[in-house]
Amino acid sequence: MQTLELLKNAAEFSVKGPLQSIKFSIGGLDVTISESIVVQWLVIIILAVVFFILGRNLKLKPTSRRQMAAEYIVGFFRNMVNDTMGVKYKKYTVYIGALFCMSLVSSLMGLLGLRAPTSDLSVVATWGVITFILTQRNKVKTGGVKGFFKGFIEPMPFMLPFNIIGEIANPVSQSLRHFANILAGSVVGGLVYFALGQVAGGLASIGVPAILSLYFDLFSSFIQAYIFCTLTMAYVSMAECD
Amino acid sequence: MDLLSLVRAASEAAEQPTFSLVDINADTIIFTLINTGIIILIYFFFLHKPVCSILDKRAEAVKKDMDDAEKAREDAEAARTEYEQRLEQSKEEAGRILSDATKRAQQRGDEIIAGANAEAANIKQRAEESIEREKKRAVNEIKDEIADMVIAAASKVAEKEISAEDNERIISAELERIGKEN
Numbered sequence: 001m002q003t004l005e006l007l008k009n010a011a012e013f014s015v016k017g018p019l020q021s022i023k024f025s026i027g028g029l030d031v032t033i034s035e036s037i038v039v040q041w042l043v044i045i046i047l048a049v050v051f052f053i054l055g056r057n058l059k060l061k062p063t064s065r066r067q068m069a070a071e072y073i074v075g076f077f078r079n080m081v082n083d084t085m086g087v088k089y090k091k092y093t094v095y096i097g098a099l100f101c102m103s104l105v106s107s108l109m110g111l112l113g114l115r116a117p118t119s120d121l122s123v124v125a126t127w128g129v130i131t132f133i134l135t136q137r138n139k140v141k142t143g144g145v146k147g148f149f150k151g152f153i154e155p156m157p158f159m160l161p162f163n164i165i166g167e168i169a170n171p172v173s174q175s176l177r178h179f180a181n182i183l184a185g186s187v188v189g190g191l192v193y194f195a196l197g198q199v200a201g202g203l204a205s206i207g208v209p210a211i212l213s214l215y216f217d218l219f220s221s222f223i224q225a226y227i228f229c230t231l232t233m234a235y236v237s238m239a240e241c242d
Numbered sequence: 243m244d245l246l247s248l249v250r251a252a253s254e255a256a257e258q259p260t261f262s263l264v265d266i267n268a269d270t271i272i273f274t275l276i277n278t279g280i281i282i283l284i285y286f287f288f289l290h291k292p293v294c295s296i297l298d299k300r301a302e303a304v305k306k307d308m309d310d311a312e313k314a315r316e317d318a319e320a321a322r323t324e325y326e327q328r329l330e331q332s333k334e335e336a337g338r339i340l341s342d343a344t345k346r347a348q349q350r351g352d353e354i355i356a357g358a359n360a361e362a363a364n365i366k367q368r369a370e371e372s373i374e375r376e377k378k379r380a381v382n383e384i385k386d387e388i389a390d391m392v393i394a395a396a397s398k399v400a401e402k403e404i405s406a407e408d409n410e411r412i413i414s415a416e417l418e419r420i421g422k423e424n
Contacts, residue, residue, distance in 0.1 A: 016260045017260045017264075019260050020260060032269050034267060037273040037277065043281070044277060044280055051285060052288045054288075055289040058293065071296075074297070075297075094286045094290050095282060097289075101281065102277075117274075121264055122271050122274065125266055125271065127274075129271070
């Protein structure tokens with residue numbers, strides 16, 4: 001009887017996409033702002049406050065842990081870019097750092113019970129598009145327009161379609177990986193919450209999901225941000241024409 | 243209609259429309275681009291720039307400190323060399339002073355010895371002169387005594403009083419002759 005009840009409830013469990021939070025129109029143009037964007041605004045506020053606190057009043061002789069942390073974070077991204085891309089791509093440090101922080105904090109929003117913007121394909125696809133643009137730009141920059149087009153027919157002209165697919169597949173796979181990992185995490189988390197809520201009168205949902213949350217929210221968020229940034233760096237620096 | 247279904251209906255009415263789970267929405271992309279740009283700016287101006295500037299400043303300060311230390315080391319080295327040179331010089335100076343003093347002392351000693359020798363020679367000469375003089379005096383005295391004795395002897399021999407003046411004159415003449423013969 002109880003099992004039947006559980007199954008009946010389980011049928012009602014569904015995972016929906018992000019809410020269409022705000023709708024308005026400017027000059028006859030309908031604009032729909034999704035939940036992801038609203039949460040991103042929160043992310044912006046959080047990052048602005050954190051960065052502002054970390055980055056202010058720095059001293060030549062570091063005395064505070066705050067400054068140590070700030071230097072560690074900047075040094076972390078600096079080293080990451082230097083190690084993966086090389087020193088000549090130093091200026092990408094800012095983009096990679098910002099992307100990492102945004103991705104990480106966005107994913108961590110799941111911990112606050114909000115919908116993580118990174119579980120929205122549109123958000124992650126945007127970063128994928130940025131990666132794609134940076135990659136193509138680096139090709140043109142290092143090889144010129146001629147080198148850019150020549151790259152598509154190498155090593156053989158008949159490789160052209162595969163090369164094109166390869167170019168597009170990179171950011172697509174990268175975006176889907178990030179999006180799917182975070183979404184899957186939130187789905188599994190939701191399922192666990194739902195299931196634990198059904199047994200033992202909902203008492204089991206206290207404490208137990210914390211362990212899963214540790215993996216799906218904390219670890220996965222960090223790892224996905226790291227992977228996304230590393231892939232971006234790898235794609236951009238590998239696009240270099242000889 | 244019971245209460246439960248009423249609540250459910252109300253919540254369904256309040257439920258906002260959602261995007262589908264796997265969907266690419268142009269509005270979301272545009273806003274995400276804007277938000278990403280904002281976060282890049284925030285990261286750059288609030289964290290990256292201040293930290294990088296402080297790191298650069300620190301690197302400069304460390305370089306300066308190291309240069310200063312190097313300079314100080316060089317200065318110390320130079321000072322040490324100079325000190326050693328001076329020490330060497332003063333050692334030489336001391337040696338020279340010592341040898342000068344020794345030489346001078348030697349000279350002075352030689353002078354003193356020479357002076358003493360000269361003095362001794364002088365004294366010796368004077369003594370010799372004095373002895374000579376004494377000898378002469380003694381000879382003269384002996385001469386006088388011999389004269390007196392001769393006179394006494396002669397007067398006894400003559401047994402006759404000759405005037406003292408005649409005696410004196412004869413004997414003196416005689417002695418003078420003897421003296422010359424000597």
